[in-house]
Structures are given as structure tokens and as C-alpha cells.
Amino acid sequence: MALSIQSTETIASILQKVRDHYGEHCLDNDRVSDCYTIIDEFHANIKEHVATKIDSCQWFLEVVCDDGKVKLEFEYAGPGFDPTQSSPPGEQPVEARPIGGLGLAIMSQLSDEMNYRYENGTNKLTVALDTTLPREDDPCL
């Protein structure tokens, strides 16, 4: 079952929800900080680009640990936006580069696979990360 998250929630409370819901060990692998970063990037984008237009909004997250991968499945209702089309950061010197616009590139490059689809007014984004082999006592198994 997916977690329901309000755009007004803090990232700390969202990550705690993930740990409470899926178990402390679900993301216990060498990609845990990548997962946290990706969840924060998604949430920050929702707050900046979706919630501001309709006050607050709700989005959904499901974490699936399967076959050496962690899949973060994000969903939210709203106008279609495909984050897989982001450009990588430019090569120009730091002095000439804009300070913002890095979030989607970070999401894309931290993941091993990103798939987006838009169905019936809902944005559905799946971000998959390869993990090291889980332990035998991993509750995700």
C-alpha cells in the first residue's frame, strides 16, 4: 500500500513514515542516501511547482524492494510533467552557472532507471536503484 504524503510535511517526517511503514531495514543498503535524496528532490519539486498552484496537495509513495533493486514509485494528480527529460548540469565554470535547477538532474543520475507515464490525470514516476544483495533476514524479502 502506498504512503499518502501532504506537500506541507517535512522531509524528516516523510522519511520517518517510510521507515515506520516499510521497516528500518527496507532501505538498509548502500543506496539509502541516494533514496533519501531522490525522495527529497521529488517532494521539493511538488512543493515548488505543484502545491503552490492549488495551496497544498497530496502525493503518494510506494517503496518496493525486489530482485536486487529498490523501486520508488511516486504518484500525484495534476498537469503532466515528465521529469525524465531533464538535462545534465552544464560544463561551464561555476561562476557562470545558475545556482538552481539541479534537482531533476540529481534524481536522474542517482537512479539506474527512471520511467514516467501520465494516466487519467495522474503523474506516475518510477525510480529504480540497483542495490547490493539484501541479507537473508531482510524483511523486504
Added chain:
Amino acid sequence: MPLTIIEQYTSDEALSFELQGSLDSDTAPQLDERLAEAITPTTRLVAFNMAGVSFISSAGLRVIFKTLKLMKARKGQVSVSQMSKGVKKVFEIVKIMPDLTVFGDQAEMDEYLEAIQRREEL
């Protein structure tokens, strides 16, 4: 995860902070405000010990990036030490590693700060 910012060293030219927790969209404004208070017109080096940083996102990077741009405009520098593998990966994605002064450990950073202090005392 909250962010704890510990000011380790302050002089006319240099500032050093130890960061503990996550540098994310909630906590980045806290670091931004702290730096705005601490950086003076004479600051030329801002150093961050990242050993306690569990993860960083673009919001946190923006603060580091903003500080780096300010220091570079003054011919100064931003240094980082003891980044975890995950944190370093994010820095590499946004391609700012070549612009940072990277120290392997706190001792190396301390030695560098002490050299600045000795120079200031002359």
C-alpha cells in the same frame, strides 16, 4: 533528520563548520542563514566538515554552491572534508568537485586553518 551546525573555527579570513544530520530542503535554509550571519567582507575561506552528513539534496547543494560563487568572486575558496560516498556522489553529479578544496580528514583541514591563522597573526 535535523541539521546541527557547529562552528569550529572563526578568524578574519576563515570560517569552519562541522555539519551533522541531513542537508535537505527543510534544513538548507538553516545553513544559509547561519552562513549569512557568519560570512564577513574579509572571509576568504569557508570550510565544511561533512563527516556527519547523512545525505544531501539539491537544496543543500545550492547553499554550498552560493557560498562557492561568493568566495570565488573574492578569489577565496570553499573546502570540504570527510564526505561519505553518497554525499560525494551528489557533488560529483553537479560537477563542482574541481572548484572545491577537498581535505581527506579533519587533521588536514585543521593544519590548513592553522596556517591561515599564523599568517593572520604576522
